Structure formats: structure tokens, C-alpha cells
Amino acid sequence: MTRKRRKPSLDVRYFCFIFVLFSHTMKTARIFVSLFNALVLSLLLLPEHNVTSAQLSAPDEVTGPLSGSVTISCQYDLKFQENTKYWCKGPIYDFCKIVVKTPRNRPNSRSSIVDTGAGVFTVTMTLLTESDEDTYWCVIARGRRNVHKGVKLFISKTVTIPSSTTESNLLLKVAELERDWWAILRWILFFIMLGCLASTHIAVWWIKAARSM
Structure with missing residues (x-):
């Protein structure tokens, strides 16, 4: 004898329909809330970006x-003349590492920062290596969120001779040239003095010869 399968009652089916409809509604609502938050965040960040660009500028690369x-x-x-400025390294600003900072112009082994006070601060990096290739940030510290501008540094593989080495070689060449010229000048002075001495002796001999006649 086969038992007939009971169909769900109307109340159960109605409850399931309401539950599924509620779930889809909540998902749709979350999507709209996320889109709304993203739109509001974009509108808030856009004016800040424009203001930051007006307050601080630097080359992109x-x-x-x-x-x-x-x-x-x-x-x-x-x-921002009196504000602290610093040079920061890292692809993400919020996690970047400070390399050098003002106001005491404290250099590290290969980098230095100078604030002219006239609306420009400069950063100099020396003895560049391939590991120096990264994103850096010009940063001005202030009470609220700092003003910052990203700069991408690329390292070209062409090796250059450091300027200090070039200057040393130039000074050595100048010193060698001066030494050579001084040696030549000494010989010239020697022959001039020898000629003067010979001329003096000849003049004295002529005077004595004239008196004896």
C-alpha cells in the first residue's frame, strides 16, 4: 500500500516565500548601501585631492x-613655511617609512632634505642603488591629515662615475700639470741667470781690456 506524500500547507509555503523575498531584498539593500557609501567617499575625497594638489606639488616620476x-x-x-616636511618611502602612504625630515636638515647616510622657506623643499639622494627604485612621498605635517604627494623613482642601469671621483681626478691632473710647468720654468730661469752671469763677466772683461789700452 503506497502512502501519499502530503503537500506543504499554505502557511509553510507562504513563510518560505516571505523568507526568500526578504533575503533577496537584504542583499539588494546591502549592494545599494555599498554603492552609496562608495559614491559619498568619492565625493569627499575628490575635493581633498584637489586641495592637496594646490597645496603641494612634485613631479610624478x-x-x-x-x-x-x-x-x-x-x-x-x-x-606651510613653519611645518615639518619629510621624505617618505613606500608604495602606500599610510605605511611609508620616513627617510629624512626637517627642520634640522638631518641627513641619513645617502639622503638629505633642505627647506628653503620660500615654498620649496628639495630632497637629494646619492649613490643610488637598484633597491632605491620605489614610490616616495613629499609630505607636509599638519594637525589634521598630512598633505602628501607621491613621486615614483626609477633607476637607470647606466653606471655613472660619482662627481667626487671626477673632481679628484681633475685636481690630480691640474697638480701634475702645475708640476710639469714648474719644472720647465725652473730650467728657463736657470738659463736666464746663467746668461746674465755670462753677460756680466763679458762686460767686466771688456771694461778691463779697455782700461789697459
């Missing part, structure tokens, strides 16, 4: 030679 040096100029609004 710079290239420095391997083993050479590079200088980056960060221009800022004069209202």
Missing part, C-alpha cells in the same frame, strides 16, 4: 642613474 644622484623639488603653499 623622476629617473636617477645607478651609483649617481637625483634631486627632487617639492613645491608647497607658503602657509
Whole structure:
């Protein structure tokens, strides 16, 4: 004898329908809330980005030679003259590592920062290596969120001779040239003095010869 399968009652089916409809509604609502939050965040960040660009500017990209040096100029609004400025390394600003900072112009082994106070602070990096290739940040510290501008540093693989080595070689060549010229000048002076001495002896001999006649 086969038992007939009981169909779900109307109340159960109605409850399931309401539950499924409620789940889909909540998912749709979450999607709309996420989109709304993203839109509001974009509208809030856009004016801040424009203000930051007006307050601080720097080149988007710079290239420095391997083993050479590079200088980056960060221009800022004069209202930030007294603020601390620093040079920061890292692809994400919020997690970047400070390389050098003002106001005491404290250099590290290969980097230095100088704030002219005239709306520009410059950063110089020397003896560049391939590991220096990264994203850096010109940063102005202030009470609220800091003002920052990203700079991408590329390292060219062309090796350059450091300027200190070139200057040393130039000084050595100048010193050698001066030494050679001084040696030649001494011989010239020697022959001049020898000629004067010979002329003096000849003149004295002529005078004595004239008196004896």
C-alpha cells in the first residue's frame, strides 16, 4: 500500500516565500548601501585631492642613474613655511617609512632634505642603488591629515662615475700639470741667470781690456 506524500500547507509555503523575498531584498539593500557609501567617499575625497594638489606639488616620476644622484623639488603653499616636511618611502602612504625630515636638515647616510622657506623643499639622494627604485612621498605635517604627494623613482642601469671621483681626478691632473710647468720654468730661469752671469763677466772683461789700452 503506497502512502501519499502530503503537500506543504499554505502557511509553510507562504513563510518560505516571505523568507526568500526578504533575503533577496537584504542583499539588494546591502549592494545599494555599498554603492552609496562608495559614491559619498568619492565625493569627499575628490575635493581633498584637489586641495592637496594646490597645496603641494612634485613631479610624478623622476629617473636617477645607478651609483649617481637625483634631486627632487617639492613645491608647497607658503602657509606651510613653519611645518615639518619629510621624505617618505613606500608604495602606500599610510605605511611609508620616513627617510629624512626637517627642520634640522638631518641627513641619513645617502639622503638629505633642505627647506628653503620660500615654498620649496628639495630632497637629494646619492649613490643610488637598484633597491632605491620605489614610490616616495613629499609630505607636509599638519594637525589634521598630512598633505602628501607621491613621486615614483626609477633607476637607470647606466653606471655613472660619482662627481667626487671626477673632481679628484681633475685636481690630480691640474697638480701634475702645475708640476710639469714648474719644472720647465725652473730650467728657463736657470738659463736666464746663467746668461746674465755670462753677460756680466763679458762686460767686466771688456771694461778691463779697455782700461789697459
